[in-house]
Amino acid sequence: MxxxxxxxxxxxxxxxxxxxxxxxxxxxxxxxxxxxxxxxxxxxxxxxxxxxxxxxxxxxxxxxxxxxxxxxxxxxxxxxxxxxxxxxxxxxxxxxxxxxxxxIVDPTIAALQAAGVGRVALLGTRFTMEDDFYRARLVAAGFEVCVPAAAARDDIHRVIFDELCQGRVLAASRDRYLDIIAALRDDGAEAVIMGCTEIAMLLDGVSAALPLFDTTxxxxxxxxxxxxxxxxx
Structure with missing residues (x-):
């Protein structure tokens, strides 16, 4: 092998x-x-x-x-x-x-295409959500990409670095992420990319308002x- x-x-x-x-x-x-x-x-x-x-x-x-x-x-x-x-x-x-x-984006694109997703929400670090390197690859594959509002992006980024990367998985942070996902659904998103390799630690097995695509x-x-x-x- x-x-x-x-x-x-x-x-x-x-x-x-x-x-x-x-x-x-x-x-x-x-x-x-x-x-x-x-x-x-x-x-x-x-x-x-x-x-x-x-x-x-x-x-x-x-x-x-x-x-x-x-x-x-x-x-x-x-x-x-x-x-x-x-x-x-x-x-x-x-x-x-x-x-x-x-x-990492390529198998995510394949999974989204197989699921028939058109408009997808991207969660991740501030760099992933706000810079173009990730979204551009998704857009080139035909997806419409949205990200959470600024305050929500701040919370997502903070939880990743201050908690998940340090092995801390907190119920309050899970609830905050789920609220953000619900807001993204209301904004027209059809699915969510867990675009940080730690997010699955928080949301694995959780029932969310939208389908979750685990990049890890x-x-x-x-x-x-x-x-x-x-x-x-």
Whole structure:
């Protein structure tokens, strides 16, 4: 089987879900004691988060590009960036690695298309919701994309960094997210992209006003499929 490179740690809370889900899918498909051949480089998220706050995306891309380069040198045949936000610099990271990148938005697009969704709401960090790198890929695929109001975006971002990335899952924050989703439904959204890899920690198994598309689970499934296909496109 081919070897998959995971660029993780952003945060390690969600990277652990990637590792578990990919291995579970490979085991279920192959049976017995089979597991996923994975190389993981887990960065110190504090350094990356500081660069995000300061807007130094070039330096963040350089750090992650070097890590991805190391994964490729160690034998990884494809790269998974285990975070939505850092796909803002996916292109230079993939260029540094020199191996195919399994982009997180692509399996999400496929799932939305299969479900017949037209207008989708995007939840994530402030960078994901407000910058164009994520929405542009969705719009190019034919979706109308909406985001919550400014105050709601502030709350979503705060919960991600101050709670979920630190392993704290609070009922009050879950209720706030559900209220935001209900407002998005009232605004005409047909579904919600959980466009931060930690959001599933808060909303997994919860009944929401709209269908939820979990980018972590979808990305992990695409990664497992790549492995099960022995790295073939």
């Amino acid at each position: 081919a070897i998959l490179g995971l660029l993780g740690g952003m945060s390690w809370e969600s990277t652990a879900h990637y590792y578990a889900q990919i291995n579970r899918l490979v085991r279920d498909a192959r049976g017995g004691l089979h597991s996923a051949p994975i190389l993981l480089h887990s960065v110190d998220f504090a350094a990356i988060a500081a660069l995000q706050r300061s807007g130094d995306w070039a330096q963040a891309a350089q750090i992650l590009g070097q890590a991805a380069q190391g994964l490729a040198a160690a034998g990884a045949g494809a790269l998974v960036i285990c975070t939505n936000t850092m796909h803002k610099v996916a292109a230079p990271i993939a260029e540094a690695a020199g191996i195919p990148l399994l982009h 689970a979808l990305h992990a499934a695409a990664a497992a499929a790549w492995l099960l296909n022995d790295g073939a496109d």
